Amino acid sequence: MLExxxxxxxxxxxxxxxxxxxxxxxxxxxxxxxxxxxxxxxGFFYISNHGVDEALVADVFAEAAAFFDLPPSQKAEVDKSRSKANRGYEPLQGQTLEPGAPPDLKEGYYIGPEHTADDPRVIAGMFNHGANQWPAARPNFKPVMQAFLEVMLDLSARMMGGIALSLDLPEAYFAGYCTDAMATVRLLHYPPQPAGGNPDQKGAGAHTDFGGLTLLRQGDVGGLQVWDQGSDGWIHADPVPGTFVVNLGDMIARWTNDKYRSTLHRVVNASGRERYSVPFFYTGNYAHNVECIPTCVPPGEAPKYPPITVEDHMRAMYKRTYK
Structure with missing residues (x-):
């Protein structure tokens, strides 16, 4: 079942x-x-020649591994439950991505753009906007993650320009979506899949991603599996050094009326080793309206999806995967 x-x-x-x-x-x-x-x-591919410094990527992975190796009491100091903006540490089995399946065998850490208490979006209670939490035991953690967030925001905006051109749209079509964009650096640690464990329990259950684009940096341990429409089965997306795996999220599927797919994927860590990965979820401006692109809707047909703001979409997605 997990092959x-x-x-x-x-x-x-x-x-x-x-x-x-x-x-x-x-x-x-x-x-x-x-x-x-x-x-x-x-809707899944690798990108190379992306301009992200490999030394910075190495620092991100080093800090992630060091954090997850901290004692449980120190990780609990920055538990996500302490944040109104879904920032900080998420314990093992804290999320269930696949409906009906056991909780996921992963622990994580959420980091996003920093918003102070007097930011109008925070005062208005906009979803996921607020301050980050930073582990006191790792003083280099904060500057490394902030530097990575900034370069990934830039890369994601360039990718959205490329997606616009790929749809024969003006290159700046998604400019409003990319202004004051929200995104999440999510550090993930997957312990080895236990021998004789529940066959339905995975590192990450089968799911599609919530937002616009996901740019995933894998470590040297594989486990990512993608649903392949052609073969009607799961295929491996093994780590390729120096690249990011890119996949389209649910908002791109909504925009394109499913012309571009948001593809199912999952993680099964059958390596017997600890697995680390760093997905970057590019969500965009929460006030932006996502509405089917007219040229993606066949003549005489109605769009499959009604218009929705990024914020309302994200609220619905979080509600679905967190109890």
């Missing part, structure tokens, strides 16, 4: 996105054509 197939790179291609930083529109459109092919297939 998956290994496939050629054609199913999960590695796309060089260096052209998205080119001043020449033709270079950016060439990347967009490659993105379009991947988005129409599985």
């Amino acid at each position: 998956a197939a290994r496939v050629s790179k054609a199913s999960l291609p590695v796309i060089d996105i260096g052209g998205l930083s080119s001043p020449n529109l033709s270079d950016r459109k060439q990347v967009a054509r490659n993105l379009r092919a991947a988005c129409l297939h599985n």
Whole structure:
């Protein structure tokens, strides 16, 4: 039940996105054509030449592993339950991503853009807006994660420009969505899948991601599995050094009327080793309205999805996976 197939790179291609930083529109459109092919297939692909410093990535993983190795009492000091903005530590089995399945075998840490108490969005009670929590035992944790958040916000905005071009839209089509964008750096630790454990319990149950784009950096231990429409089965998305795995979230599916898919995926850590990964969830501006793109709706048909704000969508998704 937890197995998956290994496939050629054609199913999960590695796309060089260096052209998205080119001043020449033709270079950016060439990347967009490659993105379009991947988005129409599985909606899962790798990106290389992304511009994120590998030394920074190494620091992120080092700090994540050190934090998860802290005693439970120190991790509890920054427990997510202490935050009104869903920031901080999430204990093992704190989330159930797959309906009807046991809780996920992972522990995590949520980090997002910093909002002070006098920020109008915080005063208004906008969902997930607020201050981060930082572990006192790891003084380098905060600057490393803040630096990573900033470079990933920039990369995600470039990717949204590429997605716009891939849909034959103006490159700035998603500019409003990318203004004052919300995002989450989520540090994840997956203990090894226990021998003889519940066959329905996974590191992360089968799910689609809530937001716009997910850019995942994997460590050197695999376990990510993607549902492949062509074979009607699970396939491995093994770590590829120096790359991010990118997948489309539910909001892209809503925008494109399911022309671009938000694909099921899960994590099964059958390696016998500790697994670490760092997904970056790009959610966008919470006040932005997500409405089906007219050119993605077939003539004479109604859109599959009604308009919804990013905030209302995210509230519904959290309610679904947290008791």
